[in-house]
Amino acid sequence: MRHRPGGLAVTAAIIGVLVAIPTLGVLGHLFRPSGEAWRGMAGTVLPGYLLNTLWLLLGVGAGTAFGGIATAWLIVMCRFPGRRFFEWALTLPLAVPAYVLAYVYADFLQFAGPVQTALRDLFGWSAGDYWFPEIRSVGGAIVLFSVAFYPYVYLLARTAFIEQSVCAIDASRTLGAGATESFFRVALPLARPAIAAGVALALMETLADFGAVAYLDVPTFATGIYRAWFSFGDQAAAAQLAAALLLFALGLLLIERTSRASRRFHQATHRYRALPSFHLVGARAWAATAICALPLLIGFALPAAILLRFAVLSGDAQWGERYFVLTRNSVVVAMLVAFFTVALATIIAYAARNERSPLVRWIARLAGMGYAVPGTVIAVGILVPMALFDNALDSWMRSLFGVSTGLLLTGSVAGIVYACVVRFMTPGMQSLEASLARITPGIDGASRTLGAGPFETLRRIHRPMLRGGLASAALIVFVDTMKELPATLMLRPFNFDTLAVQTYNLARDERLAEASTAALTIVAVGVLPIMLLTRAALRARPGHAG
Amino acid sequence: MKAFSGRAVALALVMASSGLAGTAAAEDKVVNLYTGRHYQTDEKLYAEFTRQTGIKINRIEGKEDEIIERIRNEGANSPADVLITVDMGRIWKAEQAGLLAPVKSATLEQRIPSNLRDPEGKWFAFSTRARVLIYAKDRIKPEQVDRYEDLASAALKGKVCVRSSGNIYNLSLLASIIATQGEQKAEEWAKGVVANMARPPQGGDTDQIKAVAAGQCDVAVSNTYYFARILNSTKEDDKAIAAKLAISFPNQADRGTHVNISGGGLVKTAPNKQNGIKFLEYLVSDEAQRYFANGNNEYPVAEVKTDNKVLEGWGSFKTDKVNVGELGRNQAKAQAIFNKVGWK
Incomplete structure (x- = not known):
């Protein structure tokens, strides 16, 4: 039908390149000579960093998969006390930044913390008399990341289970399979692509994290990149490590994409009816309640309660008008990022759907890499070209018109927005592509036959049909940006603090109790969009777009 | 979901964002501070400078290594006037990177012991720990x-x-x-x-x-x-x-x-050099030195009597x-x- 690249493909390509620049910019240092201090590091600590990262990925992969699948299956297939509440509440841990979980639990569970102190007082133990799990360890990090990120798997697996043709489950039951057997032999394999996609998102977040692992003293790949770049000033080593990290990320992205692509073929029929549900009673019902309550408790209720207690007893001395400004800054940046991410992701996702050129598909893939890259790396990747551009423009304007433009973009809100768009393109694109996939290509064909161009089709046909997907994408990017710290910290303008920055500054000054106020505000502001997001997801029913 | 009008959202965002930032504009009475100090008690320290001089302080707080990286990349157009760190290794690194300008100031030389400042005046310690x-x-x-x-x-x-x-x-x-x-x-x-x-x-x-x-x-x-x-x-x-x-x-x-220091220096490309030097000099004044001690429990570099009972109780010691x-x-x-x- 079309052979020359259309305007849409070109637009998507430009956006894709812009989004990929910060990551590629860091890789540009790949072939610089490597520094000496760094070589010593490679032989001593780096293997440990790598091992930590691998264990984390394995553990968080297993943890989020298990937590997400178990809760989604129970919610979709069973009736038990609290099911209606858990159905939406299970996504609440998304509002709590991973580094806040680390702050709270490291303090709560350490030797000198309240839990161990109470145990010692109660039983008369002293140091060395008893064993207690060490929160500042790979295991501790796995648990915290798992409860922070399992909602991605839960949301996707839940939709997958609902969308499964009832016939498949019915058939398996008719053939004599029990509930357990139909789960393992039919439902789980059918939902596998959605689960893989959710786990890939969780693992990319894990790879990108620096704040939580730094606080838990579990050095990872991200730590290695950071130390190489900043402590040793060795950009080449940092770039080499970043390249290795990107390979991981690319692998995860491929898993995520191919999983989603193959999902289409699993839909055997378009006839749906409400799934039969198992009424659980007695001990089994309470076990189901407990399974759903556990991640919610660890990932949301307990940390929120601890923060609230801190905030009330000895909160931030700056509580007051300043918090209005902090909240406004956080919210406005998050809204800007959500808007631009969704707008740009729509164009890329739509081009990837319509254009057959492999180039566009690769660009879409490149654009998604930022999700697995630590925010600091993206910040450096943006700072360097942005400052170059500003300075070049300035000297050009000076020589031509004798006017100095100074630094136009560097140190402006635009830099932060740019960085966050790069970081959060993947989760934005993900929920868009999911709802785009539900619109049959026949509709596109009809619109094009009637003379509408691709942009017009997008605007007049798809946008209205995509509303749900757009809203979900915007909400998830909004919440992610509210939690974002490293890029904001490095790129922000003068006197521009956000809630995340305030939390970090106080925690860095070892004033955890005071930091609780800002942390709690992040959580509180995040809860509303997450409830909206969940409501939209819950309403989405098979057979309807969005 | 409710109707999602792209245009309305865009308009709202533009309106909201226009109210942000925009503070780093070319004012005369400002000093731009890039600082690794992260102590909430410093608010009073900065407020007192503005009260005394009428010079407004613009601040970016962050991790020193990142701040140094930022100044380096911003190059000749960097708005940074003064860089402050909380460790001598970092201020040395900034000096080595050629980011700091020598400052000649009788006040600074008189108030700060010679082992706590750079002989060329590229950096000065304001407090010790x-x-x-x-x-x-x-x-x-x-x-x-x-x-x-x-x-x-x-x-x-x-x-x-x-x-x-x-x-x-x-x-x-x-x-x-x-x-x-x-x-x-x-x-x-x-x-x-x-x-x-x-x-x-x-x-x-x-x-x-x-x-x-x-x-x-x-x-x-x-x-x-x-x-x-x-x-x-x-x-x-x-x-x-x-x-x-x-x-x-x-x-x-x-x-x-x-003993480690919290110190700072004038950035080579500082657009507000005079205000920057004024700020450095303010940091060794009696009031400012007392803020370091009374607010954040740091040792002043100049000889001042503080109200910090703990520090005074520990007395002096060999460094x-x-x-x-x-x-x-x-x-x-x-x-x-x-x-x-x-x-x-």
Whole structure:
């Protein structure tokens, strides 16, 4: 039908390149000579960093998969006390930044913390008399990341289970399979692509994290990149490590994409009816309640309660008008990022759907890499070209018109927005592509036959049909940006603090109790969009777009 | 979902964002501060400068390494006037990167002892903090912890709590030991400390102090202001911790206690040079020096009487007057030694 690249493909390509620049910019240092201090590091600590990262990925992969699948299956297939509440509440841990979980639990569970102190007082133990799990360890990090990120798997697996043709489950039951057997032999394999996609998102977040692992003293790949770049000033080593990290990320992205692509073929029929549900009673019902309550408790209720207690007893001395400004800054940046991410992701996702050129598909893939890259790396990747551009423009304007433009973009809100768009393109694109996939290509064909161009089709046909997907994408990017710290910290303008920055500054000054106020505000502001997001997801029913 | 009107949202966003930032514009009466100081109590310090001079302070707080990277990339057009760090290794690094301009100021030279400023005037220390040992009064005798070397002695096996090696305060401490004792002795010391650790390094200085109070270890390494903050606290929890602990300023009989600085300098490309120098001079005034002590429990560099009872109670002590340039140069060696001996 079309052979020359259309305007849409070109637009998507430009956006894709812009989004990929910060990551590629860091890789540009790949072939610089490597520094000496760094070589010593490679032989001593780096293997440990790598091992930590691998264990984390394995553990968080297993943890989020298990937590997400178990809760989604129970919610979709069973009736038990609290099911209606858990159905939406299970996504609440998304509002709590991973580094806040680390702050709270490291303090709560350490030797000198309240839990161990109470145990010692109660039983008369002293140091060395008893064993207690060490929160500042790979295991501790796995648990915290798992409860922070399992909602991605839960949301996707839940939709997958609902969308499964009832016939498949019915058939398996008719053939004599029990509930357990139909789960393992039919439902789980059918939902596998959605689960893989959710786990890939969780693992990319894990790879990108620096704040939580730094606080838990579990050095990872991200730590290695950071130390190489900043402590040793060795950009080449940092770039080499970043390249290795990107390979991981690319692998995860491929898993995520191919999983989603193959999902289409699993839909055997378009006839749906409400799934039969198992009424659980007695001990089994309470076990189901407990399974759903556990991640919610660890990932949301307990940390929120601890923060609230801190905030009330000895909160931030700056509580007051300043918090209005902090909240406004956080919210406005998050809204800007959500808007631009969704707008740009729509164009890329739509081009990837319509254009057959492999180039566009690769660009879409490149654009998604930022999700697995630590925010600091993206910040450096943006700072360097942005400052170059500003300075070049300035000297050009000076020589031509004798006017100095100074630094136009560097140190402006635009830099932060740019960085966050790069970081959060993947989760934005993900929920868009999911709802785009539900619109049959026949509709596109009809619109094009009637003379509408691709942009017009997008605007007049798809946008209205995509509303749900757009809203979900915007909400998830909004919440992610509210939690974002490293890029904001490095790129922000003068006197521009956000809630995340305030939390970090106080925690860095070892004033955890005071930091609780800002942390709690992040959580509180995040809860509303997450409830909206969940409501939209819950309403989405098979057979309807969005 | 409700109708999602792209245009309305875009309009709202533009309107909202126009109210943000825009503060770094070319005003005459401003000074632009890039700072690694992250102490909330500094608000008063800055407010007092604006009250006295009418010069507004624009601030970016962050991690020093990132701030230095930012100034370097911003180049000739960087708005930064003054750079402040909380560690001598970093201010040395900024100086080495050629980011700082020499400042000639009688006030600064007169108020700051010569070992706490760069001979060329590229950086000045405004406050100091000692790296001291905090120990449990009931389990440790003072003479067991009166030297840094004691941390590596067999008598303290399984009793030492200290934070990780990536921490800049530990790097500077080891750099000072390299400078005074040589690399080999420094490595032996680090090895001995690792062998004595009660637990793998974790948490911040406050966490180490709390671990001693709770009985996980008997002696911790900490900066003075973290311990002074607990001693000055009115919270019951903190009072209970303070009651169990004592402080040791190590090596009083020989080279003196290792002292780190919070210092700053004028950025070479500073657009508001005069205001920048005014700000540096303000930081050594009696008022400002008192804020460092009264607000954040740091030691002033100038001779002033403070209201900080804890600091005044500790009195004066002998400091290790090792050359700052040497400390800066030794940072990489220090990290290499830490990595080698397995100090996490």
